Amino acid sequence: MQQRKGDPFGTHRVIEPEGVLPQPALRLDSVSPLYANECLIDVERLNIDSASFVQIKEACEHDVDRVKEMIIKIITDRGKMHNPVTGSGGMLIGRVSQIGIEFPANGLQVGDQVATLVSLTLTPLLVEEIQHVNMNNGQISIKGKAMLFASCPFAILPDDLPESVSLAALDVCGAPAQVARLVKPDDTVVVLGAGGKSGLLSLAVAWQVAGEQGKVIAIESNPAACEVIRELGIAHEVQSVNAKQPLAVKGMVEVLTAGELADITVNCVNVPDTELSSILATRDGGTVYYFSTAVKFTAAALGAEGAGKDVQMMIGNGYTPGHAELTLQLLRDQPALKDIFYQRYQA
Amino acid sequence: MQQRKGDPFGTHRVIEPEGVLPQPALRLDSVSPLYANECLIDVERLNIDSASFVQIKEACEHDVDRVKEMIIKIITDRGKMHNPVTGSGGMLIGRVSQIGIEFPANGLQVGDQVATLVSLTLTPLLVEEIQHVNMNNGQISIKGKAMLFASCPFAILPDDLPESVSLAALDVCGAPAQVARLVKPDDTVVVLGAGGKSGLLSLAVAWQVAGEQGKVIAIESNPAACEVIRELGIAHEVQSVNAKQPLAVKGMVEVLTAGELADITVNCVNVPDTELSSILATRDGGTVYYFSTAVKFTAAALGAEGAGKDVQMMIGNGYTPGHAELTLQLLRDQPALKDIFYQRYQA
Numbered sequence: 001m002q003q004r005k006g007d008p009f010g011t012h013r014v015i016e017p018e019g020v021l022p023q024p025a026l027r028l029d030s031v032s033p034l035y036a037n038e039c040l041i042d043v044e045r046l047n048i049d050s051a052s053f054v055q056i057k058e059a060c061e062h063d064v065d066r067v068k069e070m071i072i073k074i075i076t077d078r079g080k081m082h083n084p085v086t087g088s089g090g091m092l093i094g095r096v097s098q099i100g101i102e103f104p105a106n107g108l109q110v111g112d113q114v115a116t117l118v119s120l121t122l123t124p125l126l127v128e129e130i131q132h133v134n135m136n137n138g139q140i141s142i143k144g145k146a147m148l149f150a151s152c153p154f155a156i157l158p159d160d161l162p163e164s165v166s167l168a169a170l171d172v173c174g175a176p177a178q179v180a181r182l183v184k185p186d187d188t189v190v191v192l193g194a195g196g197k198s199g200l201l202s203l204a205v206a207w208q209v210a211g212e213q214g215k216v217i218a219i220e221s222n223p224a225a226c227e228v229i230r231e232l233g234i235a236h237e238v239q240s241v242n243a244k245q246p247l248a249v250k251g252m253v254e255v256l257t258a259g260e261l262a263d264i265t266v267n268c269v270n271v272p273d274t275e276l277s278s279i280l281a282t283r284d285g286g287t288v289y290y291f292s293t294a295v296k297f298t299a300a301a302l303g304a305e306g307a308g309k310d311v312q313m314m315i316g317n318g319y320t321p322g323h324a325e326l327t328l329q330l331l332r333d334q335p336a337l338k339d340i341f342y343q344r345y346q347a
Numbered sequence: 348m349q350q351r352k353g354d355p356f357g358t359h360r361v362i363e364p365e366g367v368l369p370q371p372a373l374r375l376d377s378v379s380p381l382y383a384n385e386c387l388i389d390v391e392r393l394n395i396d397s398a399s400f401v402q403i404k405e406a407c408e409h410d411v412d413r414v415k416e417m418i419i420k421i422i423t424d425r426g427k428m429h430n431p432v433t434g435s436g437g438m439l440i441g442r443v444s445q446i447g448i449e450f451p452a453n454g455l456q457v458g459d460q461v462a463t464l465v466s467l468t469l470t471p472l473l474v475e476e477i478q479h480v481n482m483n484n485g486q487i488s489i490k491g492k493a494m495l496f497a498s499c500p501f502a503i504l505p506d507d508l509p510e511s512v513s514l515a516a517l518d519v520c521g522a523p524a525q526v527a528r529l530v531k532p533d534d535t536v537v538v539l540g541a542g543g544k545s546g547l548l549s550l551a552v553a554w555q556v557a558g559e560q561g562k563v564i565a566i567e568s569n570p571a572a573c574e575v576i577r578e579l580g581i582a583h584e585v586q587s588v589n590a591k592q593p594l595a596v597k598g599m600v601e602v603l604t605a606g607e608l609a610d611i612t613v614n615c616v617n618v619p620d621t622e623l624s625s626i627l628a629t630r631d632g633g634t635v636y637y638f639s640t641a642v643k644f645t646a647a648a649l650g651a652e653g654a655g656k657d658v659q660m661m662i663g664n665g666y667t668p669g670h671a672e673l674t675l676q677l678l679r680d681q682p683a684l685k686d687i688f689y690q691r692y693q694a
């Protein structure tokens with residue numbers, strides 16, 4: 001048992017195509033026994049990536065049984081929860097059931113409850129049963145097994161937060177951590193899709209860093225979510241605008257910034273076709289941070305060129321050192337924000 | 348005539364879907380008469396984007412007549428040369444035949460030969476006839492008409508370079524201009540797809556900036572193109588490695604940098620599935636510059652996360668102020684590099 005050692009990046013579980021890493025692979029082996037440098041998890045709950053869950057719900061006409069079937073089909077076909085349309089996944093929580101002798105455990109023990117901090121698009125996953133689908137927040141209770149590779153970051157779940165709340169926050173913990181790096185005091189920051197998970201966390205960080213002299217502008221389509229942001233008091237301006245309408249977004253940001261536009265725009269929307277809104281909201285020399293996985297590379301690259309906009313555009317890397325701690329601490333430090341996460345995600 | 352004024356970004360020519368800008372649009376109106384703030388061009392030659400041309404050639408099994416048909420079909424269906432599979436376009440040259448009275452002409456005159464510095468994916472285009480397809484370099488001689496919007500950058504072609512050479516270089520002029528901004532003295536720079544148009548121009552800039560103490564590493568699949576790079580003497584190391592194989596690329600860069608990896612990796616490949624190679628070639632804290640339009644957003648975002656790599660990833664904006672001048676000057680300053688462009692692209 002546990003004799004074989006796998007590749008730290010998991011290529012040993014790629015079935016097709018040959019030579020690629022698990023993320024872009026079409027199919028993973030989620031059946032073979034644990035390798036010596038892997039960790040086995042009894043999966044309890046999936047958090048389906050928001051862009052993926054929107055797409056699945058629409059394809060299934062919001063029928064929960066069809067959603068279940070579609071998720072099972074994807075996992076069975078691919079050996080992982082990798083939505084073929086959006087290309088995105090999500091993450092999971094579960095309990096450690098076996099630790100390979102060469103897995104870099106860093107104190108992890110069998111029985112610990114963990115969240116994987118890597119995308120489901122590269123996590124070998126075997127599902128036995130879907131117990132419940134929460135159609136509002138994309139959290140799915142399941143019975144199943146997953147494997148963690150040696151290179152994959154994970155977090156032991158804290159005791160002081162409900163697991164469903166930790167799961168929701170950790171799914172998007174790359175966003176606030178990157179915003180903390182990018183935003184400088186006095187910056188004008190626009191957050192698109194500001195009322196969602198990553199949007200609220202990004203706003204909270206921008207509000208802390210950009211501070212009094214800066215300007216934090218929240219743009220969100222959902223009027224109820226706008227009201228939540230206003231009550232939290234973590235933005236100077238909150239506007240209900242459709243992020244799919246580039247000229248409307250540009251016009252609004254122009255008005256709110258006296259024509260100066262944003263130094264940094266953070267895109268946290270969960271629907272497609274928002275690349276140009278982000279670009280046009282941003283000043284020449286400014287930065288667009290695309291966290292949304294619904295972003296299309298060419299639409300951003302060629303769209304900026306077409307508008308003659310000299311903006312730096314960054315792809316939202318889900319990993320930043322310390323991102324999980326930063327995000328959970330943000331919730332602890334801001335009780336009103338934590339309350340919103342409890343209301344929406346507590347199981 | 349010329350009474351109506353259009354939107355500077357060209358939304359007045361979008362047929363569907365409503366409310367979007369011309370780049371992501373499914374179909375543009377390339378038939379209506381010129382608006383007062385547009386410029387009409389008699390098109391002479393298209394330079395099909397390399398990722399798009401590879402895809403079209405493969406889909407047509409390298410049959411030139413089928414390639415012609417497919418290009419005409421795309422332009423006719425969409426009112427622009429916007430490859431639906433790769434999402435990319437290319438650019439064009441032609442002569443100015445009419446200048447709207449409100450077009451920001453900046454000295455441009457009827458009869459001038461210009462290159463559009465915006466993607467064909469957002470340029471309204473009407474094709475009458477395809478005269479010749481160069482299957483080697485993706486340049487297409489055509490008779491047709493195109494419109495430039497007020498926001499679209501363009502360049503008057505210089506007298507001292509053949510138009511086909513200017514066209515080839517200007518198609519990718521965003522790459523060397525961005526590399527000039529990103530690379531610092533002493534950096535270790537890896538260029539993937541280093542033997543192509545954007546690869547050679549990027550190498551040349553990296554070689555100038557990273558200088559003696561830096562290290563410039565060229566990675567390219569084509570051995571003949573590797574030989575060209577060696578003869579040009581614009582890289583410290585030149586290696587023939589397939590950029591689709593992340594572990595091979597990582598291993599090679601590790602060996603060449605004594606395990607330090609690249610400060611900056613520039614991706615200039617024209618085929619898909621090279622996101623992870625770029626990420627794994629780069630050190631933690633380093634930057635990946637994705638110029639290739641074959642890059643998939645989610646493969647990059649989720650791939651970096653999956654590998655636990657803290658790299659900054661940038662989307663190649665085709666526009667940078669001064670990019671056209673910088674690129675043409677690079678060719679003038681480096682006669683050996685200019686010779687390569689003459690050999691490959693002179694009509």
Ligand SMILES: NC(=O)c1ccc[n+]([C@@H]2O[C@H](COP(=O)([O-])OP(=O)(O)OC[C@H]3O[C@@H](n4cnc5c(N)ncnc54)[C@H](OP(=O)(O)O)[C@@H]3O)[C@@H](O)[C@H]2O)c1
Pocket residue numbers: 049050051052088171172174192193194195196197198199219220221222225241242243244268269270271290291292293294316317318319648649652
């Ligand atoms: N890069 C990464 O590593 C990574 C990791 C995880 C997630 N993501 C991606 O990040 C994005 C945000 O995720 P999330 O979990 O924060 O999503 P979320 O909680 O579902 O929030 C999305 C927000 O965007 C709003 N919205 C929807 N359509 C809009 C429109 N047309 N204009 C303006 N706002 C609009 C939504 O409003 P409604 O309430 O009306 O729907 C919602 O408030 C998703 O695309 C997700 O896939 C990326």
Ligand SMILES: NC(=O)c1ccc[n+]([C@@H]2O[C@H](COP(=O)([O-])OP(=O)(O)OC[C@H]3O[C@@H](n4cnc5c(N)ncnc54)[C@H](OP(=O)(O)O)[C@@H]3O)[C@@H](O)[C@H]2O)c1
Pocket residue numbers: 301302305396397398399435518519521539540541542543544545546566567568569572588589590591615616617618637638639640641663664665666
């Ligand atoms: N972001 C923007 O605004 C923008 C603008 C224009 C173009 N682009 C994109 O930039 C990319 C490069 O364009 P280009 O015009 O410079 O292309 P190019 O001249 O065709 O060069 C591509 C190079 O990559 C090499 N290559 C192909 N497959 C490879 C592999 N598996 N491993 C390593 N090298 C490989 C090719 O070698 P072979 O000789 O063997 O084919 C060639 O030398 C394309 O994807 C293009 O679409 C982006």
